[in-house]
Amino acid sequence: MLSTPGRDPVAVVGPGAVGLALAARLAGQGHPVTLCGRPGTAPVSAVTSSDEHGMRTVDVEWRSEPARVHLFRWVVVATKLHQGDAARAWLERLVDSDTLVVVAQNGIEHRELVAPHVPRHQVVPALVHFNAERHDRDRVEIRQDGPGLVIGDDGPGRRARPLLDRTGLGVRIVTDFTTAAWRKLMVNAVANPLTALTCRRVEVFADPSVRNLAVTMLAEVAAVGRAEGARLPAEAVEDVLAWIDARPAGAGSSMLADRLAGRRLEYDGLLGAVVRRARTHALAAPVCTAVLALVAALDTAPSTRAAAHDTFKNQEQQ
């Protein structure tokens, strides 16, 4: 039986934007936090986070070799979806039957990502609704409007809630997690690839042809979501577009940021997951399939990655 969190130590696997944000907030509340980072990378011994209330620096422990960690009662996984193997190498060492693992990621495959090292009843899928931007390996800026984390109203979710509440980011616990996850996936399956492919911020959705493309893709994603049990009425398409339209002028997406930085793109767990689930249900998703092919091609071409930053800068200057 898991105890309440008290000031238990927490291991954070994947010290990127989301990982640093959660680590900083938990360490700020007195939890000893161990960051588990990419092997061979230089240690981070303190994390500075900023938000609308100001800036704060907290001390953390650093590990970059899975062999050097021990069991933890609380683990947060915040790698990108395509870094599942990396996360699993850590989980093999960090998790036993007393551990609860919060998987703070986009997508719908949180439990699959940590299998087989973590049984279902020890996994807390958490949808990330705050925005975290990493400015350096030890600096993160947090922006949010509304609850920052959405979790399911089940045994693991209820057990993790006191810990997640301590982040101060706001936790919404929902009875229908499937619908919540597919609503978020509708945004990510469309906003992320279309901004990354065009090298444009969310203003690209005001272009009528891109908007039509987005509407078609969203209708396909919603149909797959419904087949998966999500409650997505026809208005969900317009709701998602309205949400994207309401983003601040300079908003982009994590996939655009990754493209500009020359990093791998997180497409397989987002649009890729939609296309895979469509096939499972024998549903046609031709436009999503076509856009997936383009974004996958972009990801495998180092030359397009290197060129993206210049293209973006030129467009912004015009």
Ligand SMILES: NC(=O)C1=CN([C@@H]2O[C@H](COP(=O)(O)OP(=O)(O)OC[C@H]3O[C@@H](n4cnc5c(N)ncnc54)[C@H](OP(=O)(O)O)[C@@H]3O)[C@@H](O)[C@H]2O)C=CC1
């Ligand atoms: N950032 C945001 O505002 C939001 C993010 N999300 C979702 O949250 C998830 C995390 O995103 P985000 O934090 O932005 O991603 P990042 O790319 O910033 O972070 C991923 C981290 O995983 C680390 N990593 C890679 N390999 C290993 C390894 N072998 N061992 C340990 N760590 C490793 C990376 O290391 P390195 O730094 O060395 O590359 C990086 O620090 C994604 O699913 C994303 O879609 C959802 C909503 C908003």
Ligand SMILES: CC(C)(CO)C(=O)C(=O)O
């Ligand atoms: C919602 C959105 C598009 C913006 O933060 C996102 O989740 C992402 O960039 O991955």
